[in-house]
Amino acid sequence: MTRHGIAPKLRSRRRYNSYSGEHSPAPANLVNRRFHAKAPNRLWAADITEFRIGEGKIYLSPVIDCYDGMPVAWSIGTSPTAELADTMLEQACATLKDGEHPVIHSDRGCHYRWPGWIRICERHGLTRSMSAKGCSPDNAAAEGFFGRLKQEFYYNQNHQDDSIDEFIDALEAYLVWYRDERIKTEYGMSIRRHRQALGLMA
Known part of the structure; x- marks a missing residue:
């Protein structure tokens, strides 16, 4: 889903923040913290998170399907650019x-x-929705995904000596495992296998 050339922590005291002022009018918060969907591809959540290793910073930009928490797509890079988000x-x-x-x-x-x-968004008929400024609970679906990812992949493992390419390869492998193999307690199987069992994907 991504390659290293596309725009692509140990823990940081200062959290990454992409807010840089009002560039264009913000759409309404249509979700209002109701991160539930009755079918796939009805409600997506997007965000960017930062990791720090010895060689520098790496950024992950995923889109999460609120139907079941599947990471639908992601991009990984060394700069939190618009290209990183747009590619994803x-x-x-x-x-x-x-x-x-x-x-x-x-x-x-x-x-x-x-x-x-x-x-x-306009080309594909997506409806935009935005959190209130500086209110992380308003994007809890993405924040929760990042929390699980960092607990399982980042905080409990030593990536400090990884090269940037090594870290990106490891992160990519984790995301594929999370989607395809990680058991979701609610289903007793992975997200992908649950969708396959319901006939929602091949």
Whole structure:
């Protein structure tokens, strides 16, 4: 779903924040913390998180399906650029079937306010929704995903001596495992296998 060239922590006291002012009018918060969907590709959540290792910083930009928490697509890179977010969104939209037009919810980061992101949303019929400024619970679906990822992959493992390429490869492998193999207690199987059992994906 991603390659290293596309725009791609030990723990940091200062959390990454993509907010850089009001670049364009913010859409309404249509989700209002109701991160539930009755079917796939109805409600997506997007965000960017930062990791720090000895060689530098790495950024992950995923889109999470609120139906079951599946990471639909992601991009990984060394700069939190608009290209990082846009690439991920294009990849996610490529998975949509005819008639599927999700609400895409995000925080107020600049990546989600710039023309490229807005054009992708318009082209694919996505409805934009945004959190209130500086209110992380308003994007709890993405924040919860990051919490599990960092607990399982980052905080409990020593990546400090990894090269950037090694870390990206390890993160990529974790995300594939999370989607395809990690057991979700609610289902007793992985997210992918649950969707396959319901006939929702091949």
